[in-house]
Amino acid sequence: MNKATDLSVKEYMHTLGVQAREASQLVADADGQTKNKALNAIAEAIQDSSASLTDANKQDMQAGNETGLAAALLDRLELTPARIEGMANGLRQVATLPDPIGEISDMKFQPSGLQIGRMRVPIGVIGIIYESRPNVTADAAALCLKSGNATVLRGGSEAINSNIAIADCIKHGLSVAGLPEESVQFVETTDRAAVIELIQMQDFIDVVIPRGGKGLVKRISEDARVPVIKHLEGLCHIYIDEFADKEMAENVALNSKTYRYGICGAMETLLVNEAVAADVLPGLNKKLIDKGVEVRACKKTRSVLPDATAATEEDWVTEYLAPVLSIRTVDSMQQAMDHIKKYGSGHTDAIITGNLDRARQFTRQVDSSSVMVNAATCFADGFEYGLGAEIGISTDRLHVRGPVGVEGLTTQKYIVYGEGTTR
């Protein structure tokens, strides 16, 4: 398919779409046992195919080296034995999660005598578009399968051989469990036109989830004709209130910045109430410097931290994903919330305070997918939230916000029981 013309790409994607829609009914109706059998069989196939996965990956790595792929991307691309093991374990872990499909909730009798509630059902067909990491192929397939959806996966061209090898394991596992192989389909062409088809096939794709950098997500959102669950950037803030415990503030801020620089839950800007700036900042600053973090500070902050670089307007809108932190001293919680509203990305923002009113007001008014009190922003993650696994973190407002697990890949229909009830 790699040399396909535009027309054949269109036809190819249309075929995938038709097959996905057809398979989706069977996956939706499959019971938990069958889906788990498939997940475990895929895990086994991946472990058994360790050698061939490594070979396929070596082709991608070599091609990546030849085309001068950046070291960070090559690292993401690589399938080490530990990562292959990790994929298999991830699949088995998803198998242990409770089956979300068919769950009935909120059954209540209404004045008419009808008993009305909701049943959790799959969305239908989910398109996943992602970049270099080949493990996403297995992770995304697992979550979509568990939630009863058919899936069309489109990975990065640099990982095409690895992804096709993983997709073969998935097909094998599906057939072991008696599920149609078309329940999870991998797009085997690297042609960009395939992405356009995927995000515009309204008849066959119910939602698209892009997993990748801001550029990818923006492009897809702009061109999509099907709904998109977006994960844009995580420009996370911590506000240290004047009622914060000094030691707690220092610990949480330090952890939020340095736990891992590259995650979307990393703190990028620290806001400090001027009443406690002189108390908290010098000690924190020393620890940040010890960890190799560069501090960029506003004018007021620099009166306390004279050695810090001056922050520019650009700093407030930058998701560093690196050992850099911008610090602004504010005169009130309101000013902190205004800053978050103006510059934040609605991902995860936290307050450190011992004051109940402040905590309640902050959680109510800050409009982010996660609002935290006295906790490190780096906790923003599906596993930590008890979702079992996550397919991404939605910064969208509709359908699902924050970490998206198996439940976020489902929807609810109403079920109504009567006894021959008429109006």
Next chain:
Amino acid sequence: MNKATDLSVKEYMHTLGVQAREASQLVADADGQTKNKALNAIAEAIQDSSASLTDANKQDMQAGNETGLAAALLDRLELTPARIEGMANGLRQVATLPDPIGEISDMKFQPSGLQIGRMRVPIGVIGIIYESRPNVTADAAALCLKSGNATVLRGGSEAINSNIAIADCIKHGLSVAGLPEESVQFVETTDRAAVIELIQMQDFIDVVIPRGGKGLVKRISEDARVPVIKHLEGLCHIYIDEFADKEMAENVALNSKTYRYGICGAMETLLVNEAVAADVLPGLNKKLIDKGVEVRACKKTRSVLPDATAATEEDWVTEYLAPVLSIRTVDSMQQAMDHIKKYGSGHTDAIITGNLDRARQFTRQVDSSSVMVNAATCFADGFEYGLGAEIGISTDRLHVRGPVGVEGLTTQKYIVYGEGTTR
């Protein structure tokens, strides 16, 4: 604004968008008492303005008569004293609903020690696009306001004077409660270009809800760049199983067809298991004929009802919204479910059965926003479902399915409490 050029329509809509976004933060933060004060003040203003509303409506009615508006549309357009009273009562009723905003649910401790749950928050800015009925102006404003959203309303050009008069009452009520008048804005131009702007202003509009015929909804879905919550057609089925109580089947089917022909929950196609067709159909057919309903039947059915018109393929895909019913005799529940999957609109479908397995299988496998057992499809309605009021019935899969009440106009964010918790 009526004679606005395209450029000024663009500017005008942009201004509405900016104002809506600004107002949305204040509506979102408003407490329940304030929002209810506004709702009751709007109700009072509408009652007090009965005379001027009637005058404005007379202008629209006269224009409608002159342009030869169909009688059904003229009927929808008319503001009688009873309808004005109805609008005011609707507003007061929404005021009595519990405030959905700030509701916290599912707070659970996680292994990290963090306590994590969800808080219900407004979506932001909602655009409503509707046709002739001017009462939608008040109804939609009430539900959006109650759920803490700012609203931009775009009504049909034939109701422009009535709508502007109602919008004035809304502005007055908002200011009585100290809420910004821009919390609910009515688009005062009838230029079609305004709709295009409204559904493409991604920075200012978070979701658009079209309320109107299939044509309107399709057009808007195709051109929209913001998410749309669609209400497409209601092609509802009842399947009479061989384990159905004969009398119950007759009553529920008759009620589902004849309660009101024009509602989206009306039954359009009846599917009958061949084992009970001869038992159930003749009696039901007689009652349908007595009510003036025309029956169009498949070949098998006509062997039982020889006087019925022959149904064509077209009948299975037609939402009559009229005293017409298509009947098909099927050989099994599976065939009934296949029919519903092929021809249905995913709105509301019901089974009549006394058999538990059949009921469970039907509710699990039929993929409609409401699946009913032994109940009339005409119950598909927000009031009947206990939602207090409804802004429409979503046939979409994402965000909200089925009747959409105040809760469907909200979303949830995560809130996370720690005690200085770090990773």
